[in-house]
Amino acid sequence: PKSVSGPGPDPNCFKPWNAQTKYMQWDKKPGPYRIAVVNGFVGNTWRIQMIQTAKAFAEQAGIKDKIKELKVVSTGTDVAAQLGAMEDFINQGFDAIITIAVAPDGFDRVIRLADRNNVVIVPFDNVLDTDKVMQVNEDQLEIGRSSARFLLKELGQKRDGKILEVRGLPGNSVDRDRHLGFRELMEKEGKFQIVEVVGNWDDGTAQKATADALAVHGKFEAVFTQGGSTGSVRAMMDAKHPFVPMAGEGENGYRKLIAKHAGDGLKGYSYSQSPGLVSISMKAAISALEGNPMPQLISVPIPAVDYTTLKDNVNFWSNLTDNFFAANEFPACGVNVTAPEIMAKDAKNTQ
Amino acid sequence: MSKTATIPAPQGFRLKPDDKPVIFAAGFVLLILLVGTGYTMLTQGSAPLLQPQYLLQQLQVGSFLGIVAAGLMLVILLGHIDLSVPWTLTAAAMMATAVGGPWAIPVGLGIGLLVGIVNGLGVAYLRVPSMIFTLGMNAVMRGLMVAHTGGFAPQTAATDLMQYLAVARIGGVIPVALLVWLAVSALVVVILTRTTLGRAIYAIGNRERAAYLSGIDTNRVILIAFALSGAAAGLAGVLLAGYSTKAYQGMGDPYLLPAIAAVVIGGTNILGGRGRYLGTLVGVILIVLLNSVLSIMQMPEAGRQIIYGTVIIAMLLVYGRGERVTG
Amino acid sequence: MEPAPFFALENVSKRYGGVHALRDVDFACSRGSIHAVLGENGAGKSTLMKIMAGVVQPDEGRMTLEGTPVMFPGPAAANRAGIVCIFQELSLMPELTVADNITLSSPPRRFGLIDGRAQRRRSEELLARVGCEDIDPSARVADLPLSRRQMVEIAKALGRNPKLLILDEATSALTAADVDLVYRMLFDLKARGLSILYISHRMHEIEALADRCSVFRNGRHIETFTKGTRSRDEIIGLMIGREIEGQFPPKPERPRPAPFIEIRDLSWESRLNGVTLEAGRGEIVGLGGLDGQGQKELLLALFGVLRGVRGTVTVEGRTMAMSSPRAAKSGRAHMALVPEDRKSEGLILSMSIADNLAMASLDRLARGPFLSARRTRAVVQEAIEQMRIKIGDAGDPVATLSGGNQQKVVIAKWLATGPDVILLNDPTRGIDVGTKQELYRLMRELADAGACILFYSTDYEELIGCCDRVCVMYDGRIVRALEDEAINERNLIASALNIVGQREPAHG
Amino acid sequence: MADVALTSDAAEPLEKAQRRRWGFGARMRQHAGILGGLALFLALYLFYQANHPRGFTGQILIQNANEAFALALVSMAQTVPVLMAGLDLSVGAVMTLVGCIASHLVNGSPAEIAFGIVICIASGAACGFANGCVVVYGRIQPIIATLATSAIYMGFALILRPTPGGKVHEDLSWAVTSDVREFAATFGLFSDGEAVWLQPFAWIPVPLILLALIILLVWVPFTRSVTGRTVYAIGSAEGAAYMSGLPINRAKLAAFTLAGLFAGLGGLFLALQTSSGNADIPQAGAYTLNSIAAVVIGGTSLVGGSGSAIGSVIGALVLRTISFNFRIFDVAPLLQPLFEGLVLLAAVSLGGLKLLRLRNKLEVFR
Numbered sequence A: 001p002k003s004v005s006g007p008g009p010d011p012n013c014f015k016p017w018n019a020q021t022k023y024m025q026w027d028k029k030p031g032p033y034r035i036a037v038v039n040g041f042v043g044n045t046w047r048i049q050m051i052q053t054a055k056a057f058a059e060q061a062g063i064k065d066k067i068k069e070l071k072v073v074s075t076g077t078d079v080a081a082q083l084g085a086m087e088d089f090i091n092q093g094f095d096a097i098i099t100i101a102v103a104p105d106g107f108d109r110v111i112r113l114a115d116r117n118n119v120v121i122v123p124f125d126n127v128l129d130t131d132k133v134m135q136v137n138e139d140q141l142e143i144g145r146s147s148a149r150f151l152l153k154e155l156g157q158k159r160d161g162k163i164l165e166v167r168g169l170p171g172n173s174v175d176r177d178r179h180l181g182f183r184e185l186m187e188k189e190g191k192f193q194i195v196e197v198v199g200n201w202d203d204g205t206a207q208k209a210t211a212d213a214l215a216v217h218g219k220f221e222a223v224f225t226q227g228g229s230t231g232s233v234r235a236m237m238d239a240k241h242p243f244v245p246m247a248g249e250g251e252n253g254y255r256k257l258i259a260k261h262a263g264d265g266l267k268g269y270s271y272s273q274s275p276g277l278v279s280i281s282m283k284a285a286i287s288a289l290e291g292n293p294m295p296q297l298i299s300v301p302i303p304a305v306d307y308t309t310l311k312d313n314v315n316f317w318s319n320l321t322d323n324f325f326a327a328n329e330f331p332a333c334g335v336n337v338t339a340p341e342i343m344a345k346d347a348k349n350t351q
Numbered sequence B: 001m002s003k004t005a006t007i008p009a010p011q012g013f014r015l016k017p018d019d020k021p022v023i024f025a026a027g028f029v030l031l032i033l034l035v036g037t038g039y040t041m042l043t044q045g046s047a048p049l050l051q052p053q054y055l056l057q058q059l060q061v062g063s064f065l066g067i068v069a070a071g072l073m074l075v076i077l078l079g080h081i082d083l084s085v086p087w088t089l090t091a092a093a094m095m096a097t098a099v100g101g102p103w104a105i106p107v108g109l110g111i112g113l114l115v116g117i118v119n120g121l122g123v124a125y126l127r128v129p130s131m132i133f134t135l136g137m138n139a140v141m142r143g144l145m146v147a148h149t150g151g152f153a154p155q156t157a158a159t160d161l162m163q164y165l166a167v168a169r170i171g172g173v174i175p176v177a178l179l180v181w182l183a184v185s186a187l188v189v190v191i192l193t194r195t196t197l198g199r200a201i202y203a204i205g206n207r208e209r210a211a212y213l214s215g216i217d218t219n220r221v222i223l224i225a226f227a228l229s230g231a232a233a234g235l236a237g238v239l240l241a242g243y244s245t246k247a248y249q250g251m252g253d254p255y256l257l258p259a260i261a262a263v264v265i266g267g268t269n270i271l272g273g274r275g276r277y278l279g280t281l282v283g284v285i286l287i288v289l290l291n292s293v294l295s296i297m298q299m300p301e302a303g304r305q306i307i308y309g310t311v312i313i314a315m316l317l318v319y320g321r322g323e324r325v326t327g
Numbered sequence C: 001m002e003p004a005p006f007f008a009l010e011n012v013s014k015r016y017g018g019v020h021a022l023r024d025v026d027f028a029c030s031r032g033s034i035h036a037v038l039g040e041n042g043a044g045k046s047t048l049m050k051i052m053a054g055v056v057q058p059d060e061g062r063m064t065l066e067g068t069p070v071m072f073p074g075p076a077a078a079n080r081a082g083i084v085c086i087f088q089e090l091s092l093m094p095e096l097t098v099a100d101n102i103t104l105s106s107p108p109r110r111f112g113l114i115d116g117r118a119q120r121r122r123s124e125e126l127l128a129r130v131g132c133e134d135i136d137p138s139a140r141v142a143d144l145p146l147s148r149r150q151m152v153e154i155a156k157a158l159g160r161n162p163k164l165l166i167l168d169e170a171t172s173a174l175t176a177a178d179v180d181l182v183y184r185m186l187f188d189l190k191a192r193g194l195s196i197l198y199i200s201h202r203m204h205e206i207e208a209l210a211d212r213c214s215v216f217r218n219g220r221h222i223e224t225f226t227k228g229t230r231s232r233d234e235i236i237g238l239m240i241g242r243e244i245e246g247q248f249p250p251k252p253e254r255p256r257p258a259p260f261i262e263i264r265d266l267s268w269e270s271r272l273n274g275v276t277l278e279a280g281r282g283e284i285v286g287l288g289g290l291d292g293q294g295q296k297e298l299l300l301a302l303f304g305v306l307r308g309v310r311g312t313v314t315v316e317g318r319t320m321a322m323s324s325p326r327a328a329k330s331g332r333a334h335m336a337l338v339p340e341d342r343k344s345e346g347l348i349l350s351m352s353i354a355d356n357l358a359m360a361s362l363d364r365l366a367r368g369p370f371l372s373a374r375r376t377r378a379v380v381q382e383a384i385e386q387m388r389i390k391i392g393d394a395g396d397p398v399a400t401l402s403g404g405n406q407q408k409v410v411i412a413k414w415l416a417t418g419p420d421v422i423l424l425n426d427p428t429r430g431i432d433v434g435t436k437q438e439l440y441r442l443m444r445e446l447a448d449a450g451a452c453i454l455f456y457s458t459d460y461e462e463l464i465g466c467c468d469r470v471c472v473m474y475d476g477r478i479v480r481a482l483e484d485e486a487i488n489e490r491n492l493i494a495s496a497l498n499i500v501g502q503r504e505p506a507h508g
Numbered sequence D: 001m002a003d004v005a006l007t008s009d010a011a012e013p014l015e016k017a018q019r020r021r022w023g024f025g026a027r028m029r030q031h032a033g034i035l036g037g038l039a040l041f042l043a044l045y046l047f048y049q050a051n052h053p054r055g056f057t058g059q060i061l062i063q064n065a066n067e068a069f070a071l072a073l074v075s076m077a078q079t080v081p082v083l084m085a086g087l088d089l090s091v092g093a094v095m096t097l098v099g100c101i102a103s104h105l106v107n108g109s110p111a112e113i114a115f116g117i118v119i120c121i122a123s124g125a126a127c128g129f130a131n132g133c134v135v136v137y138g139r140i141q142p143i144i145a146t147l148a149t150s151a152i153y154m155g156f157a158l159i160l161r162p163t164p165g166g167k168v169h170e171d172l173s174w175a176v177t178s179d180v181r182e183f184a185a186t187f188g189l190f191s192d193g194e195a196v197w198l199q200p201f202a203w204i205p206v207p208l209i210l211l212a213l214i215i216l217l218v219w220v221p222f223t224r225s226v227t228g229r230t231v232y233a234i235g236s237a238e239g240a241a242y243m244s245g246l247p248i249n250r251a252k253l254a255a256f257t258l259a260g261l262f263a264g265l266g267g268l269f270l271a272l273q274t275s276s277g278n279a280d281i282p283q284a285g286a287y288t289l290n291s292i293a294a295v296v297i298g299g300t301s302l303v304g305g306s307g308s309a310i311g312s313v314i315g316a317l318v319l320r321t322i323s324f325n326f327r328i329f330d331v332a333p334l335l336q337p338l339f340e341g342l343v344l345l346a347a348v349s350l351g352g353l354k355l356l357r358l359r360n361k362l363e364v365f366r
């Protein structure tokens, strides 16, 4: 791709990360296109929802006729396998490859090959430490900051006491960025004692970790749980810990709990790293293949709600299961597959 | 438990060698508590770790691991291993919640039992190394659950009974989960020390060929042991779902290695034939407390890993050493 | 007359925990002679050998090799000094090929790497030296019968061109024919000035081979004498410290009983080719012949261990399925099998004596799924008394018993099941005279009590001594059945080699 | 006189017995495992190639070789302890640790790179040696000892790479993950790989050549050495091996060290391939478990004594090829894990078929 200057099409969907973000342009290709989604780890709800979304979005009117073939594979947590799969799809002559990188580095070779064959690679969610490809993500630092901002607001004048931070998967860049963003504000704003435990973005682990922290530290003024937020709340309820302001992920279960207990003090904030990102990535890929100049780093608006803005059957579903991620659609991008549409399907239309 | 002639003593000593693991592990548990307390003393100036509610809470959380380990021990005593625990547990939990209602728990246990039986068939009758067959089963169960969630959007809310078993406390003090764990433990102890099945398990673990020629139906014994292990994993899954009020993908992943470690630290020979349940019990408590204290001390992942490894090696150096080969 | 000692031990002692394996032993052996070491099970023979071979280190005492003091930290050191031991528990690697085993410790090499062809050549010539050209060097040892393995073991030992060769019951499973090969090899080695130590519980072997004999009794060196200066009974007296009268119990004079178990042309793979034989209650039927002629397979087939067995077995006229040991044990012909290798098949060495004794009768000792501690204790007590097993505590690992007593445990565990048909696979291997005599007596008692015994042995003396009938097997079939007077050494060997009867087996 | 008759006749029927057993068929049976694995691999792989739009071309070969290399080496590593009837659960961790080291050291001037590579290989071997020491001197069961050490190695890896990253020399990275021509071109060897004599081999992927070299220069000599032979002997009967005066401890240490070395080489390649290091615990675990599967599919017996690292390489290739096929055929994405599991289960269960041939049930127990 050649480096060009913006602006690109549809700026409120393909929003450049910041002013410095440069633009890339690929040679125009005639559609319809063959697109591959190379997923890494499968076997948690988020990934499953993501895969379902990808397939649903490919069927959506206005997209359907632009996609000749959509292939989705999951390579497991093995970078070699993921690289192999991507290279394979390049060799098979696919036009675009959407991927959640198993690791933020090591794709140089694949990127070289992709450029040679004029294939568009779009990493999202777990993005790469490179500016050689077009990437799609939410601003993880900002997620951390916004959580901090919310908690500070809810804490009113209070600027001391203990804060519980339940972190995600150790060593993962998303975990790192959210943490840094959060600390940046909290440490600037007040002299809190921030207690840090590891929750692996997993309900059970988060629940245990929270329980331990509560057992030892007794009382917290506020809680920030990167993922597995439902677990953290459960732990507080089990320990009869009073409800306190809390920031967390977008699991439906968490939002249900907020809606239920906001009155009792669970003043909750719920951002969402949405599985719907895959749709935007696909859309961006198509747009790039159509020869439009695209921002190298596309910043997707963070779909966040708090206890004041929660609405049943709109941004959470009290009658559906806890596990899926409530924010799935991005109207600004014409991505209209809602979570229930995805997660309340039955067998036949998943094939 | 006391008169366990089944547990061989290399050099004519009697109960001593198999008491050692229990004693040392118990000692180490105290050490962990002291270290943890030292830390809290320095940081908060209080000693919450020594208070009953903390310990009871740990036992409650530990009971899930404990139940898994109890089942796994039966298999390890045979000289086999069950790597399918993680997704057996998950599958049991997910199917239980998917069915819901009064059938939730029976279905959960049933799934565990079923997977266990398949494992048993593969290991005993096809003679595929358990290491591998259960690994494959684990992959299959994961595949099934992925397809299940993706395909059927199953209900994932735990029933009230499941939640009661996992989190309720009798008189607000004794966790029900702990009682379930104790019940399972009692069962395993009886099986190992008082039944022909137990005797056969030890025999097979020591020398299957001789057991077979003594007219023991070794295949059947292996099948039963794996079935029990599966059922235990299933029960743990049901409880765990109750604990976090829902079943979800991958909930079983954090249970395999700790369970193996607990069994081995408890003095059970990984090659089978030797080991007593009390050791496993203490081993579980050790692992659970170690985890909790490390998490409380906000130990970074790297440190955790290194400490785990070192603890296992240290414990085994104290009492887990094999005989020197001399013919 | 007395040749100068080659290897000498002076007041050597060895204790295992409480047990005095050896007490203050002086022992010497000299070049160009075959020196027999005799003694009961647990007398200390193997320990002595293990010390000489560097496997165990003595607690006290000195060893001198050709006058210079030596001490061996391990077997490797002893080997380097030219001392090679064939251990009672064979030291072969079952998964490796014969060639690999024979040249294991010092294989022929080219450019530092093992030279497969040379290795094969070397093993072939070594096998030839022990007269076993028939063994394919590239066969896996696991696939050879025990007797062949012992020959391989001997070839392996020769391969290290020893100055002192120790055979610790190395011939316990060999048949007359193989033993004869070994004899000639040993005489040949003696002629070349080697010093040879020979341990065996078989008197006639000692008499045929030894120049000098040393007798051990519970850890002490009792006496050393030149062969021929002591009668057999004197020697046995020295060994077990008491006189034993007539080794074999008298055979009853009675008409042949009605058949209890009838075997009709039993065939399996190519190892059993239509075995037909019947035995009645109260009979001891011997299975003779060279080792590896299908005797073991016959016993295993009856016990339900083999798949795809053709032919019928009827018990009291009812056909019985040979599906599994469990079935054989609990079926109408309550069968019991005392297997070939007590250490890997008969016992669970690391479990307690009590557990081993109860092992075969678990379901009879159980109420529902639960074991009755009381019944178990009773059965164990009875077994120990009936067999006169010498033990400290029934809770000790059975590994702490000497082989003789271990063998008694194996038999006792089966007697506890009250069997009607008892299959014995070479039960006296490596058992001392005293114990053997007890076993013979026991067998006869069981027979008289109505059991029906099939008794395979590689030692024709005992076939002659205690069998009512002997069926000699050759190439998977019974070529000759010998009765009372006809049971003698000549007939046994002749029919074993199938010299009489059809020369060539019918099938290809 | 009678003796003569006796011996000659004694030998006769036995000879027949031997012949019956030790024909060509028996030799084949000794290698049945590895042959089965090979057949399975060829079937799966040819199927994949035949159905690939660019089947049987250099790129596909390179891409597959790159993908398989690390797993192949880790599987070779796993083989050595397995031959001794022990498992090494730390191979994945050692691979990861060495990868992280490489991501720090394998960069800069040729000298620095060479130094870095040496350090990587050395530290892989050192990890293996440490395992060996715990097993030999600590007398702890290999499977548990390595379960523990793997945690420790992962800890070190996390210290070296708290978050993924690092850099390795780009040209080197490109060269070892391409074919011979590219390799030569990158380093300006053999007139940039255009030398006539080179053309016949120009298409061969570098990883395959490296693999072949490792097998020929390390594995084959090892099996033909006394130490290597001792490793087999230990797996077959440890006590007997000791009685035969074999150097047990030395062999065990050597075996684990060799395992560490192979795993380290795998890690080094992974670092080159991804030009970074990543202390990824799940990935390490996945490699370890896959290596065990590969060893078994490759026909090595988990009870020790028989098998070969070459078989394990084939086993690794089988595992990889299974997932290759998902890229060709339209399998519902959410059913892929299920199929993968089923195929794996089927592949390892193939061994169970030999039971049907088994005539003596006792042969089951060994």
Ligand SMILES: Nc1ncnc2c1ncn2[C@@H]1O[C@H](COP(=O)(O)OP(=O)(O)OP(=O)(O)O)[C@@H](O)[C@H]1O
Binding pocket: C016, C017, C019, C020, C021, C022, C039, C040, C041, C042, C043, C044, C045, C046, C047, C048, C088, C402, C403, C404, C430, C432
């Ligand atoms: N490894 C050991 N541990 C404990 N005691 C032992 C050990 N080896 C030998 N002993 C003791 O030493 C005594 C002598 O054993 P040894 O093997 O020398 O007997 P033996 O003469 O070889 O008997 P056999 O005729 O059965 O071979 C045994 O009775 C036993 O009590």
Ligand SMILES: Nc1ncnc2c1ncn2[C@@H]1O[C@H](COP(=O)(O)OP(=O)(O)OP(=O)(O)O)[C@@H](O)[C@H]1O
Binding pocket: B010, B011, B012, C016, C041, C042, C046, C088, C169, C399, C400, C401, C402, C403, C404, C429, C430, C431, C432
């Ligand atoms: N672990 C042990 N503890 C105590 N004693 C032992 C042990 N292992 C062996 N022994 C003793 O060593 C002696 C020899 O043991 P071994 O197993 O060699 O018997 P054996 O020589 O096979 O008997 P036989 O010669 O009759 O076959 C036995 O008398 C036994 O008491």
Ligand SMILES: [Mg+2]
Binding pocket: C045, C046, C047, C088, C168, C169
């Ligand atoms: Mg002996």
Ligand SMILES: [Mg+2]
Binding pocket: C042, C046, C047, C088, C403
């Ligand atoms: Mg002995």
